[in-house]
Amino acid sequence: MPTTAADIARRLADDAEAVCRRYLSNGRREGHYWMVGDVHNNRGRSLYVRLSGQGDGLRQPGKWTDASSGDHGDLLDIISASCGHARFRDTLDEARRFLSLSPEEQAPRNPAPRKSKAGTAEAARRLWAASKPLQGTLARAYLAGRAIADLRDDAWLRFHPHCFYRPSDEDDPLVRRAWPALIAAVTDDAGRVMGVHRTWLDPASCDKAPVAYPRRAMGHLLGHGVRFGSAGAVMAAGEGIETMQSLKQVSPLLPMVAGLSAAHLGALEFPEQLRRLYVARDDDPAGTAALAALRDRAAPLGIEVFGLEPARGDFNADLVTLGRERMGASLRSQFQPGDRHLLQ
Incomplete structure (x- = not known):
């Protein structure tokens, strides 16, 4: 069992998603990040926790930043704020209790279905390759409905007619699992596809699909x-x-x-x-x-x-x-x- 705060923080970072699912349960995973409103587990997208990375400072798993306040820290800070601890000793005790749980107890009750390499840049590239140009599609009509008519620089925008949607806890249990989608490639400065952004669309309204989160991104963002x-x-x-x-x-x-x-x-x-x-x-x-x-x-x-x-x-x-x-x-x-x- 880890003893020092540094050891505990490292162990927590090794299973950052499980920590987020327990202490930031109002958030959700997007690619390699857990997105939530703030350290107090309010709903929103301002705070993001890195779930995987190379362990080199900014890209270290378990590190988080709140874009609204500019605050940042590690998973011990998340546990402290979520539990309302006044003493650091209480935070360490809570973290030790969490780490002593069995893998079955740490796992989310309703884990999201996963394919191999889901949410990775490789998965994003596969979705991008399976998509088609915008011309004559619902995605093109959706943009036109927002007065976006000139798409001369649309090389990184495509359309997928049947894009998988993973329901969240806020969706109707009977929500459709696939919708047409506007697909946007997330690239680096050299033009390599590192991720994709999906905007699910409703053919009946030519607007965003009636789901809890009609926009999601995945990959290395x-x-x-x-x-x-x-x-x-x-x-x-x-x-x-x-x-x-x-x-x-x-x-x-x-x-x-x-x-x-x-x-x-x-x-x-x-x-x-x-x-x-x-x-x-x-x-x-x-x-x-x-x-x-x-x-x-x-x-x-x-x-x-x-x-x-x-x-x-x-x-x-x-x-x-x-x-x-x-x-x-x-x-x-x-x-x-x-x-x-x-x-x-």
Whole structure:
């Protein structure tokens, strides 16, 4: 049985998902991360815990970051906050009790069905290869319904007509296990597929499927994103695919990348040639934290970071309600003078 705090933390990290399922039960697994609202087990997606990795600092299993507050720590911190401990000794005792459980007792009561290598980059590449181009599909119609008509940089977007959906505890027990889906490839700067993002769709409404979580990602996501155009000296980044595609409608020549969540947006890797980054952030604490994280990381590299604010709460709402011309006009003052030619 481990005795020191460091030993206990290492043992917990070896079974990080079991720890999360017990102490952060309101969260869920997404690829190599456990996503939840905060260390107190509230629902949400601000806090992410790495479930697997290489054990080298940022990629160490069991490490977590809260994109909303900027807090970070290990699984002992999770246990302490979840149990409301006032003394570190109580946290260590609770962790020892957890680690003494048999494998059967540690396992989740309703484990998610798994195939070999599920959730890995390899599984993501298989799904990407099984998908087809957008033209003439429900995914194309879904984007058009959100006023996203110009898809000149859609190389990393595809459609799958029958994509598996794993129900969560919040879904109806009779929910369908497969839906059509918009598939987006998550790539590194060299164009290698590291993961995929799925948006499940409802053929009856041409909108998102009526499931608890119509968007999910899998694979190696940290540092990577869904890319629209080749990297350049000036780029834009944001959270969602629809957010960045909406911005693309008024600035088609500007390379862009979607990080898929505030936490991953703040951790995006910078291309070597990048000198100025516009961040289409969501107007919430997580979006504010992501912008701050990007600025802190970019400053030592000589990269300028500028925030872009939507007029109607988010950029797709701007596109739908304002139209391209008025949306472009609302952004003009937020672009640097030398970049305004990028706006239509």
